[in-house]
Amino acid sequence: MSDLTGEFMFIVSHEKVKRLSIIFLIAFGLSYQNLKSQQPVSSVAVECIENNSFPFQTNGDPRNFNFLKSSIADKRIVILSEADYGDGTSYQVMSQMMQFLIDSMRFKVLAFDNSNVDINYFQNKISQTDSINSFDTYFGPNILNTGYDFNITPFLQTRIKEKKLELFGLDFQMRLDSAVNSLLKETCNFFQCDDSVVDKTFVSLLSNLKLFGNKAFLIDSYAGILSEKIDLLISEMNKVKSQNAKEAQAIKRQWMNVKYFVTWLNRRFNFANEAEDVKVTASYLAARDSTMAENLVWMLNFLYPREKIIINVSAYHASRFCYKIDEFTECCKPVEIKTFGELMAGTPFKNDIYSIVFISSGGFRGIEHDEIKKLPLPKRNSIEYAFSKTKFDYAFLDFKRNKCDWLNQGIFMAPFFDRYFRANWSDIFSGIVYIRDMKPNYSFR
Secondary structure, eight states, rough: OOOHHHHHHHHHHHHHHHHHHHHHHHHHHHHHHHHHHSOOOOOHHHHHHHHOOOOOOOOOOGGGGGHHHHHHHHOOEEEOSSOTTBBBBHHHHHHHHHHHHHSSSSOOEEEEEHHHHHHHHHHHHHHHHHHTTTTTTTOOGGGGGTTTOOHHHHHHHHHHHHTTTEEEEOOOOOOOHHHHHHHHHHHHHHTTTTTHHHHHHTHHHHHHHHHHTTTTTOOOOHHHHHHHHHHHHHHHHHHSOOOOHHHHHHHHHHHHHHHHHHHHHTTOGEEEEEETTTHHHHHHHHHHHHHHHHHHHHHIIISSSOOOOEOOOOOHOOOOOOOOGGHHHHHHHOTTOOOOOHHTTSSGGGGGGEEEEEESSSBEEEESGOEEEEEEOOOOTTTTHHHHHHOSEEEEESSSOOOOOOGGGEEEEETTTTEEEEEEEEGGGEEEEEEEOBOOOOTTO
């Protein structure tokens, strides 16, 4: 009996040792991986970054960006994405890139994540005057900020007048009363009628809309009336056989965007609580991204079937396959919510897109003097850290066209939310622009 007991105890002890060994190996493996992820990038990695990147200057010379030709090649859509609205230097570099793409690579359309109503107002304003003041650019995108060292507005003004460029807004955000007023005038011009003919059906509604402006709610009765009248106008426009089908489709699309906005307002999402309520933010971003994707697909299919398009949206909206970013769905976005980039990756145009995100290893960001903040020191195992060890102040790196294999095995980067995430970033963006010293967006409107 004692022999059996001893043998049994030996087996139990042996099994315990085996289990403890397995647990130890797993723990060691996890610790090793964690330790490895905290190690700074090596000098070999830094050298690889230097050898495969394209440094450039920001002196306004379009030839600085000739390297983009080989990366973009014949792709129809280029997305340029800032990490934060307060990144003034990103907009400065981006504006020079836009000039190069328009003049040297014949991109014909420049689209923003602003409402098309506001973009049309800006485009009409700058095409009708030679002098632009700060108020004229108030409704324009952030990149049109007149406070930048490189002001792109005169360039856009010239190309628009030369019929070499058109602007477009992908989003539904707008001031509702002014948006409806502007669209009514366009619709009336289309119908060749006096303003009063259309305004009679809207006059009481417009007086009420002025009380709400861009607040984040709309009384049910007003939302219902406005939606019905929009449907009526679209129906009437469909009956008119216009020689300018492109104009008719564009006006109808804008009315649809107003209807999206009304529907969104009527869901009682609250702007003031966005930052505190993840569900509100997720729903808001989902509505914006789906609208932008739908508008872009419509543009590519109907409005600009052959033209090449530049798009400026923030890095979050442009990101593809967010589920491949470690811990991203846990912290920042429900997996069922799709970004603009993810939605476009599911369309026939997915292979026509080249996306570039702007990152920095130092400096400051912010939109007002009392909100300026210093960028955190880069993680020692991040792309930003690797670039900070190079001699480059500005550089471009193509994620696909480089010989740094380690880049495709997961590395940290901070393209959004002031936070470092680990991913194989070639799944998320096509390339990056590195800026050593970020300057804030002081003149943000």
